[in-house]
Amino acid sequence: MINTQEFKQTLEQSIQKTRENLSTIRTGRASAALVENIMVTTYGGGATLKIIELSTITSNGPVELLIAPFDPSTLPDIEKKLRESSMGFAVGISGNQIRLKLPPLTEEQRQKYAKLVSGFVEEGRENIRKHRDEMRKEIKLALSTKEITEDQKYRQEQEVDKISKEYTDELEELKKRKEEEIMKI
Secondary structure (H helix, E strand, O other): OOOHHHHHHHHHHHHHHHHHHHHOOOOOOOOHHHOOOOEEEEOOOOEEEEHHHHEEEEEOOOOEEEEEEOOHHHHHHHHHHHHHOOOOOEEEEEOOEEEEEOOOOOHHHHHHHHHHHHHHHHHHHHHHHHHHHHHHHHHHHHHHOOOOOHHHHHHHHHHHHHHHHHHHHHHHHHHHHHHHHHHOO
């Protein structure tokens, strides 16, 4: 017999990974997710940490983020990394904080980000298909070793397909919402 709970947890992890990937895509609004995972080499090259591990990130309106490092000595390293990023941020220092302004998205950028969304969602779909195929192999193996009957095999395959479809539909919904968010001016 297959463990549907374990299968659902595996698929939920695939969905969560896709959500994390989608959160890094710019939508025209400031979000901490845009910069929190950028890696910064600091303390004279002694440490490489994510911005979220070095500072607090707060939204200051729809197009501005404030980054306040826990240790002011890391401020220049964070600023340098943000200026080098491909996101096109306007970076400025205000006291012990970094002000990060997001430039407006052009139509071309919006379309590029929409394609990126499609890529991340397709990656999630591939993961779901891979796990579904693994479960189907387990079911066939159980049939060949006479652990289950032909009827049980059929029912379990239907259950696996039904669960896979639910999670694939959830991915489609994530894609639709993210694309709407990107295209909204």
